[in-house]
Amino acid sequence: MRSYFLLSSIAAASTLALAASAAVAADQPVIGLIVKTETNPFFVKMIEGATESAKAKGAKLLSGAGKADGDNAGQVTAMENMIGAGAKTILITPSDSKAIVPAIKKAQAKGVQVIALDSPADPADATDALFATDNYKAGILIGEYAKVAMAGRPAKIATLDLLPGHPVGAQRHNGFLKGYGLATKEKADNTLAQPAEVVCMADSFGDRAKGQTAMENCLQKNPDINLVYTINEPAAAGAYNALKKAGKEKAVMIVSIDGGCDGIRDVMAGKIAATSQQYPLKMAAMGVDAGVAYAQGGKKASGYVDTGVTLISAKPVAGVDSKDTKLGLDLCWGKK
Structure with missing residues (x-):
């Protein structure tokens, strides 16, 4: 009889525990x-x-x-x-x-x-x-940096973009042109501006392999490219590979957006000149x-909340506020 009551008590307790667990799961x-x-x-x-x-x-x-x-x-x-x-x-x-x-x-x-x-x-x-x-602002920051870093050299620009019609791709692309001081579109416009200085535009889909192919195609179209904007750092890594393969990696500046840890390391290594870090x-x-x-x-x-952006570079330039790569590594994709 004692065992029966013990088993009954255990069964009742288990039932209550399952019910409580189900209630917690429901909530x-x-x-x-x-x-x-x-x-x-x-x-x-x-x-x-x-x-x-x-x-x-x-x-x-x-x-x-x-x-x-x-x-x-x-x-x-x-x-x-x-x-x-x-x-x-x-x-x-x-x-x-x-x-x-x-x-x-x-x-x-x-x-x-x-x-x-x-x-x-x-x-x-x-x-x-x-x-x-604020992707438009992120683009402006790297455009401003590139303008000063080019030190007056006439720019022949390749843009490795995202995909047609995407707001983020358009805002970053057009923001970069605005920061560089070139003719561009407004923030709300999802089409890509192409002033005369942009000699090649290609979609990279934010992918390293596609970025390399896009850069190779741009170099075939115009081997004198000296400045590359990329939608993100995987595309930038692909662009760098293409430039290195062509023996042009030291003659061409790459700027990008994202600020991931690998991207910041590429800034430290000199593969990317500057990047706009997001979180x-x-x-x-x-x-x-x-x-x-x-x-x-x-x-x-409700509404829009700006989660912040910081320009990261290994070599600061006059008149453009940026943070160093040490801070970039400390913050890379973390909570600001």
């Missing part, structure tokens, strides 16, 4: 994070940051991505799967800023908060909020915080 905020690609180091770091923040906040994080930059269908599928899994907030870096909007609207109609990280939707107010670098961990943490706040109190995030 646990579920947050989705959809990045452009899981191979780009920037987005790998963003996933890491969101995972750490979700764990600290007691939230459950679901992550997904397209197969490559520009894969809208993959992002739509990830969004649908996350809604089915109970996500009440979805954080997304849109690959196709226009094509993703109908999926965003469907999610919002189901009560899901959608926040863009790093890249805006088009229109930007299609999402509830945007946590991102994906901060974006991710803010996104998770907003997701938890919505789950707990029902208040949605």
Whole structure:
């Protein structure tokens, strides 16, 4: 009889524990994070940051991505799967800023908060909020640096861009031209300006191998290129490889944007002259915080929040505010 009561007590306790666990799980905020690609180091770091923040906040994080930059269908599928899994907030870096909007609207109609990280939707107010670098400013900073560093030499510029029509690619490209003092487009314009000084424009999709191919093609078109703007540091690494292969790596300046740890090391090594550093961990943490706040109190995030940008260079130039590579390594993709 004693064993029977002991077993009954254990069974009852187990049932209560399971019920309590289920109740906690039901109350646990579920947050989705959809990045452009899981191979780009920037987005790998963003996933890491969101995972750490979700764990600290007691939230459950679901992550997904397209197969490559520009894969809208993959992002739509990830969004649908996350809604089915109970996500009440979805954080997304849109690959196709226009094509993703109908999926965003469907999610919002189901009560899901959608926040863009790093890249805006088009229109930007299609999402509830945007946590991102001011990409136009990031471009301006490296343009200003390059202008002074070129020391009056006539520029023959190659731009290794992202992909056609993407707001981030356009803002960085046009911001760079503005910083250099060339004819350009305004911040809200998603088309790419091409003043006479830009002798070659090519899409790199932010990829190292594609960046190398793009640079090789630009050199064939105009072997006198002496300044290269790249959308990010993987593309810059590819451009450097192409220049080195052609024996031109010492004669051509490369400027870029992102400020990842590998990118800062390339600045230290002289492969990149300067880069504008942004902070994906901060974006991710803010996104998770907003997701938890919505789950707990029902208040949605709203508007644009600038997550900061810092110019990093190994060789400062007069009149342009920059920080050194030591600070760049200390901050690389971390919380500012």
